[in-house]
Amino acid sequence: MDLPHGTSALIVTNDTVGPLYGAAVAEALGKRYPVVHTVTLPDGEEFKGWETLQRIFDALLAHGCDRKAVLFALGGGVIGDMTGFAAATYMRGVPFVQIPTTLLAQVDSSVGGKTAINHPLGKNMVGAFYQPRLVVCDLATLDTLSAREMSAGLAEVIKYGPIADMEFMDWLDASMDALRARDRAALAHAVRRSCEIKAWVVGQDEREGGLRAILNFGHTFGHAIEAGMGYGVWLHGEGVGAGMVMAAELSRRLGLVDDAFVQRLVALIERAGLPTKGPVIDASDNAGRYLELMRIDKKSEAGEIRFVLIDGPGKAVVRAAPDALVREVIDACCA
Amino acid sequence: MDLPHGTSALIVTNDTVGPLYGAAVAEALGKRYPVVHTVTLPDGEEFKGWETLQRIFDALLAHGCDRKAVLFALGGGVIGDMTGFAAATYMRGVPFVQIPTTLLAQVDSSVGGKTAINHPLGKNMVGAFYQPRLVVCDLATLDTLSAREMSAGLAEVIKYGPIADMEFMDWLDASMDALRARDRAALAHAVRRSCEIKAWVVGQDEREGGLRAILNFGHTFGHAIEAGMGYGVWLHGEGVGAGMVMAAELSRRLGLVDDAFVQRLVALIERAGLPTKGPVIDASDNAGRYLELMRIDKKSEAGEIRFVLIDGPGKAVVRAAPDALVREVIDACCA
Structure with a gap:
């Protein structure tokens, strides 16, 4: 497993997945990155918009994360798409890793580099093509779906x-x-x-x-x-x-x-x-x-x-x- | 001058530049694109944020603009940076053209493909590297600066x-x-x-x-x-x-x-x-x-x-x- 180099890691997760796997992922990343932060977003497609995305940027800036930060998407397709778009655009691009915890994300959305948020008039209308450095699928996470x-x-x-x-x-x-x-x-x-x-x-x-x-x-x-x-x-x-x-x-x-x-x-x-x-x-x-x-x-x-x-x-x-x-x-x- | 192909054009300008040159640009583009729309944003660095950017997406979607739309940034550096970022991310990327009307934009921001919006905690914190297809500098526009x-x-x-x-x-x-x-x-x-x-x-x-x-x-x-x-x-x-x-x-x-x-x-x-x-x-x-x-x-x-x-x-x-x-x-x- 080849994690990207970085001076800090930000785990982006939601209030369903975070309580299940957030601590274990943070502990594992703590062995690799000097600082590990977590931002927990509300769970659901209806939150896949700018207001929620903004919370990722707020966390990155509040923690003083620079271009050497690495983002980790811990959750399903919504978390993956939003984290990927945040990584594509924060300071014009920082590396990110997908840790998909739903079947949908493992078989589809975490692979291929499509990132986006929704607009009230259409799904995934604002986004970027931006590839994750790594996709980590743990089938055990599907047990809690x-x-x-x-x-x-x-x-x-x-x-x-x-x-x-x-x-x-x-x-x-x-x-x-x-x-x-x-x-x-x-x-x-x-x-x-x-x-x-x-x-x-x-x-x-x-x-x-x-x-x-x-x-x-x-x-x-x-x-x-x-x-x-x-x-x-x-x-x-x-x-x-x-x-x-x-x-x-x-x-x-x-x-x-x-x-x-x-x-x-x-x-x-x-x-x-x-x-x-x-x-x-x-x-x-x-x-x-x-x-x-x-x-x-x-x-x-x-x-x-x-x-x-x-x-x-x-x-x-x-x-x-x-x-x-x-x-x-x-x-x-x-x- | 080689304008990108497209089925529609959206001129993005502000309430200072639009009244001066918007009609002339719309008329010129009307000879090349089947439909030409204009969105006029408030003028000033303090508006270089998500709320204003959203108005570009709103206009694109309200007019039914698809991936064959071409965006035109008519204004200074703020208009150029925001229009470029909107072009970089609308439907994950549509072509755009810079028509810089300030000296600053003509000598710096319109060239090089840096696009961004500001975050309350820092300037140009959210953006993308995305090159314009063309930069058109008309020195006559500097007369009104x-x-x-x-x-x-x-x-x-x-x-x-x-x-x-x-x-x-x-x-x-x-x-x-x-x-x-x-x-x-x-x-x-x-x-x-x-x-x-x-x-x-x-x-x-x-x-x-x-x-x-x-x-x-x-x-x-x-x-x-x-x-x-x-x-x-x-x-x-x-x-x-x-x-x-x-x-x-x-x-x-x-x-x-x-x-x-x-x-x-x-x-x-x-x-x-x-x-x-x-x-x-x-x-x-x-x-x-x-x-x-x-x-x-x-x-x-x-x-x-x-x-x-x-x-x-x-x-x-x-x-x-x-x-x-x-x-x-x-x-x-x-x-």
């Missing part, structure tokens, strides 16, 4: 099957019960294979000029769900679960996959404990509201929504779709 | 002499009156030579691993003045003016330059219409307060302040100095 958080993480595991690896999807079909029971060997394989696929994709397209966008399968609809319901009401992975169903159904209606594929994916998402229907976010014009929110997705171009679709099992494509068809999918997939 | 802003810009012109080019310092001695009278030929030479020297330095060290720090001659003391007085009370260039005197005096007391050099620099700063004495920022322990503020300078390492000093005329060095000696300099140079 709630069942709901576990399911949310499985959404990001499942996505790697349809977009890139149908063998992995076969394995997931066979291993879903073991994963939900937190079988250590099954989790180890799921985390390893997910990170391998993600690293392969990001290695070819760090800045999302093209290929990387396929990792957002289910996310265009999912982000609309999160923003439409208010951040934190649905977990990110829950939005992605229902979002994958919608994206698969849109793929089917465009003739890219057959009904059997969609049914298989829906069944797997359901077995993961995830919603397979999207919520109604606007009683008067639900599809219209989804479309409105999706148009400010970062993949959109000149108001045209770019969907990640399944172009035959194991292969993804990014393309537009007619509004009328998208409306049909939303009407069929929300309840 | 106040005499005070003009002098503040001259501080950043003067600094290039002692740190890198004594021939340029000779030329400044001969041309100061012409510059203050806004002689177009003199301004053209000052802007061109300043940008040449800055580009040469930044080309060797974009991320300020070493050499680039010499561009901060006068800035360590200057930033303490700005923060100590409250942002916007002294102009940045005024702080740099008095700061260069202090840094030169510290260089002299360390035996790096002689008294004649310091006197010559002080005279040039005075002829530029700049303060040559620092303000008293704390009546009970002025030097202590300067030291405290300088310790959170970005060049500091483990609480040790790194000063940019003149190591013989035309050559700069970055090094520490004993606190006692720094206190003597502050006591001698503040009034």
